Amino acid sequence: MSDFLRINRDGGVAIVTIDNPPVNALSFHLREPLMQALVELRDDASVAAVVIVCAGRTFVAGADITEFGKPVQQPDLRAIVATLESITKSTVAAIHGTALGGGLELALGCHFRVADTGAKLGLPEVKLGLLPGGGGTVRLPRLVGALKALKMIVSGAPISATEAHAAGLVDAVFEGDLTTHAVNFARELARKGGPFTPVRDRDDGLKETDLAALDAEAADLARKARGLDAPIACALSVRNAVTLPFDPALAAERALFVKLVGSDQSRAQRHLFFAEREAAKISAKDVVKRRIARIGVIGAGTMGGGIAMAFANGGYPVTLLETSHEALQRGLATIDKNYSVSVTRGSLTEDAKRQRLAQFTGSTDYADLADCDLIVEAVFEDMAVKKEVFGKLEAVAKPGAILATNTSYLDIDEIAASTSRPQDVVGLHFFSPANVMKLLEIVRAQRTAPDALATVVDLARRIGKVAVVVGVCHGFVGNRMLAARGSESEALLLEGATPRQIDQVFTDFGWPMGPFQMGDLAGLDIGWRNRKAQGLTAVIADTLCEQGRFGQKTGKGFYLYENGSRTPVPDPQVEALIRAEADEKGIAPRAISAEEIIERTLYPLINEGAKILEEGIAARASDIDIVWVNGYGFPVGKGGPMFWAGLEGAGKIIERLEYWHQRTGKDVFKPAPLLKTMAETGSWEAGATV
C-alpha cells in the first residue's frame, strides 16, 4: 500500500512490514501510511491480531532526525502510538536490530514486544540533546520500573534483548525467523482472547517506586550533566510518570520535548550526530581495500600498549614489538593489569580477558613483523628515531603492508619520503589512553595511496573509533588548535588570572576540565620537551618543570595533589611564582573577566580552525568539531568549536580578535579570511578552499 510499508495476512494475523531504509526512521512519508494502516486494521473485523515488523537491518531506529527543527507534519509519532493503543485486538512489535528512540516508543504502543536474540532496545534521545518525545518516559517506567527507566533514558545506552526480557520490557525472545515466531505468538494470544491492557494502563513497574531513591539518582545524574539540559529534563519526566496520572505526564513530556528540540544544545548535538557520519566519508571509498589480518605495534609503552589493546579489542591479532625483553614484559604486564581492572569493574568477563590476551604475541625481533598487514609505530617522538624505525620496517614488512606512524606533530611527508614506499605510509594519531579514547586522526600524507587510506578508515570503524582524515601540518588538526588555545595561557596568568580561575571558566563552559588541570593530568614534561625541541619557552610551565613539578604523576604541577589524590588543590607557591615572574616583567596584576579568558583562549582556537580549513588540512568544519568533541572534551552541548563559532557569531569573534591583535601583536589573533566569509554567509564551507 506504500513504498515504505506493506500489509500481509497470515490467517487472522495482519503483518505490517515497515520498509524505510536505511534504518526505518519514522519519516513523514512512513508515518502517513502507517497511520492509515493502523486505522484500517483496527476497524477490520477479520483481523484478530496485528504484528509490526521491519524489513532490512533493523527495527525502527527512531524519529527522522533530519525533520527536527522543521514544522511537524501530522500525523506525528504520538498520534500513531495513540491509534495503536486504541486497537483492542492484540498488537505485537517484532524487534530485530535496534529499536531506538521513537522506534522503541512505537513498540511501547503495542500490547506486547518480542525480540530477536541479537536485538538491542534503548531511548538514546538524550545524546541528541532531547528526551523521548513519543511517550517513552511515561510508558517505559510502567514496564521496567522508574529507576531502571531513569538509568536507561539518561544514559541513552541500549540494553540487550535478554536484559529487556528480564526487565519486563520484552515478552519473549526468539532465535531464528522472527516474523514466524511473532505471528505464532500473536495467533496464540488471539486464540486465548483479550482483553489486552495497553502499556498506558499498566502499572506493574510503578507499584513499588522508591521516590527518595529515584530523586537521589536524579540528583546524582544532574551533577554529572555539566550544564546539559536534556538529562535533567529526562529525569523530571520519569518522575512525572510516577507522580502524575498518565495524560498529564505525557503532556508534560511533550512540553519538555518541544523546548529541547528548539534549543541550541540539541541543535549542537544533532549537528554532531551527522558530523560523525559525514567524517567517515572519504572520496577514496570505492577503491578495493587491503586485507588486514594481523597488526604489528612497535613500542609497548603507554601509547603503544593502548594502541595494541585497541586493535585486540576489535578482534585483531597483534604482534607487539619492543627493544628489550624487559620492556616487552613490562608492556604486556601493563596490558594484563588494564584488562584486570576492567574485569574488576565488571565491564569485561574473565573469559573475554583471556581471549583478548590471547591476541597478543610479543617480540623483540623486527623480522616477526613480516606477516603483519599494518604496522603502527609508537616510539619516541623524534624524527631521527622514527626514520630509523621506518628504515628497519622497509627491510622486513611485506609488500603492500601499511606502515603507520602515531606521531602527534612530526612531518609525515618527510617520514614517507625516507622510505621507498611512501604510498603505504599514513599517520594514525591515537589519543591517550588509546584503548579508551574514541578519536583517531588519520593523517593522509601527500603520497598516501587511496586504497591504504580507505583501508585504515574502514579499520578505524571496525575497532570502534571515530576517525577523521586530516592533512599534514605541525600538530595536525587537534594539537595545532590546542597550541592556539594555549598560546595566551601564560600571559593571562602573568596579567592576574590564576590557574584555578581559568580552569573554572572552562568547566563553567562545559569542559570536563580546564587547560591547567589537563596539563597536570597529561604531564607538563611533555610540553616542556616539545618546547625545548622547537626552541620555545613558557616561563611559568618551564620553571615548574625545572622544579620537578610534572603534574599529577609527581604530586605537584600547576596544582598540588596530596597523598596520591587526583583532586587539584591550588598551591600558593605557584601563585607566588607567577607573581614574582610578573613583577620581574613589570606586569601589574589586574582583574581578568571570564569573558576575556574565553576571548583569549577559545577565539584563537576557532581562528586556527578557520586557517586549517583554508589550507585544506581538514575537509569540513564539522570534521574539526568531531576532533574536538571526541579528543579534547569540547562540550557536546556546544557542538564543537566551529559550530559554536556560529552560535557565538563570527562577526563578534572577528571584532574581538582584531582588538587583541592590536593589543598584543600576536598572529593567533589575526582573523583568518575564512572567518570573514563565515560572518558574511553563515557557512564555513562557502569559501573553503578544500
Ligand code: 3H9
Ligand atoms: C527520536 O526518536 C525522538 C522521539 O523520541 C520523539 C519524536 C517525536 N534519522 O549510523 P549509521 C542515517 S530521536 C535520520 O551510519 P549504523 C545516518 O545519518 C532519534 N537519519 O548506521 C546515516 O546516513 P548516511 C532516536 C538517520 O548501522 C544512515 O542512516 N534514535 C537516523 O552504523 C546510516 O546510519 C537515534 O538516535 C535517524 N534516526 O547504525 C538512533 N538514524 O548514510 C540514531 C540513522 O547518509 N541512529 N540515520 O550517512 C543510530 O544510532 C544508528 O544509525 C543505528 C545504525 C544504530 C540505528
